[in-house]
């Protein structure tokens with residue numbers, strides 16, 4: 001654990017439903033390998049997770065059972081530990097790869113930038129060898145320049161104790177925002193390929209393991225499920241998903257379940273399956289394919305109280321040597337990167353989605369009313385009327401009250417996106433742009449199949465179809481008055497019910513946030529009628545959303561191309577602007 005991490009708060013815990021074949025799952029860690037230094041529920045670091053894995057393995061193997069580890073990508077971008085180094089990830093790959101992982105695959109963030117993909121190929125794939133799977137992903141080999149699979153397509157292996165035969169795949173959803181040195185083949189095309197068809201027809205397999213940087217309820221996984229079921233009706237399947245940043249557990253049928261384990265090292269996912277044959281101990285059972293299997297899941301809050309409780313250990317018996325070394329390496333890396341350097345002092349918490357938008361405590365209201373109008377300024381166009389657009393997915397995390405550090409800049413917005421603009425767009429068109437982009441019926445997606453609006457917002461908003469408002473009168477206690485009071489946290493509802501979270505928490509509200517926000521600057525308009533004296537305005541937008549802006553303009557009858565867009569505000573990144581604004585405006589004492 002990092003010395004500045006808050007101590008875990010004891011809570012009422014549900015135990016781990018250990019079984020014959022057990023899994024621990026991480027996804028979308030996004031560089032948060034130091035853990036959460038301002039939130040007690042998620043304060044454990046990657047070194048603690050290594051100790052937890054080693055200790056849990058001892059416990060599981062003492063019973064003759066098996067434990068496998070899975071990671072489903074997006075390990076990079078989103079925290080200073082990864083983003084603040086030059087080159088990015090200088091420390092994290094070495095830190096991360098000290099965890100033994102049995103099945104690992106790539107997320108979309110490993111592919112946004114060519115250099116990230118090259119480092120994945122050069123550093124991480126050799127560390128994990130045949131455990132790294134890339135069922136639908138090719139890259140340009142960094143040395144030979146040839147197109148090659150990023151890693152092997154699938155893997156067959158036997159578990160250590162029961163000798164259970166596993167066939168595993170590693171998919172990425174149908175991502176299209178990758179750089180030029182990678183190629184993502186659609187999942188629906190991949191599953192038609194001969195190697196996949198052969199792999200799923202193998203009758204000797206005991207369990208299919210489908211790992212993927214794919215939301216559990218996305219069509220990519222239901223297509224894989226249908227393909228496997230068309231080949232084999234009776235083999236159990238365990239899915240491990242990612243990308244949508246939520247805790248989720250899905251029942252595909254009574255022999256197929258999927259687990260998604262949140263984001264940012266907040267959650268260590270646990271899944272178990274029992275009823276599988278034990279090839280080492282009980283050869284007779286091998287014919288019992290139709291035996292009833294049992295599946296279970298748990299979402300573990302990433303903190304030492306949970307880790308100690310689930311392993312039955314304490315401060316002195318829990319840490320392992322490797323785990324402690326990795327924690328020390330994280331501390332050193334954070335120091336080398338000067339991540340605790342304070343840029344300003346935030347007077348009050350700003351939430352991504354715990355309050356509606358607009359709201360005085362909304363991060364998007366703060367950006368739209370202060371940061372963007374005050375910092376997104378181009379010296380040559382500063383007196384022109386303009387409307388500035390930012391997608392809400394550009395923001396990644398809440399900003400807590402207190403020190404806003406170098407680390408915070410990357411936590412809030414790790415992207416290097418800057419602004420571009422189109423000159424002199426008719427006001428009556430620009431005036432309607434936001435409505436088109438935020439249309440709840442995915443208007444843009446209908447006109448252009450690649451431009452779904454889900455790509456504009458934060459991943460945890462993708463499946464949120466209505467506001468979730470925590471009851472103000474909710475019980476702050478469990479039914480047992482002896483239990484400690486509940487702390488706010490995850491209260492997950494999934495296909496198996498409401499009892500998935502290991503820690504019993506009080507609820508947190510989660511509001512729907514629009515795809516994009518706008519800031520209007522130098523525009524004289526009647527607030528009620530929206531009538532303006534301006535005939536034209538500059539339309540300024542984050543470069544990431546350019547394809548959506550051009551499509552929305554086209555739908556409003558204004559044809560522009562990428563040639564018409566020009567860098568704005570000297571090409572400075574949005575993240576730099578936020579950091580500057582904080583340095584200039586939040587100069588109190590923390």
Ligand SMILES: Nc1ccn([C@@H]2O[C@H](COP(=O)(O)O)[C@@H](O)[C@H]2O)c(=O)n1
Pocket residue numbers: 074108109243244391392393394395415416417454455456457458459544
């Ligand atoms: N330059 C970028 C890149 C991505 N985004 C936003 O992030 C979303 C993807 O998040 P994952 O962690 O799930 O990969 C994407 O849909 C965008 O909303 C961005 O704003 N700018």
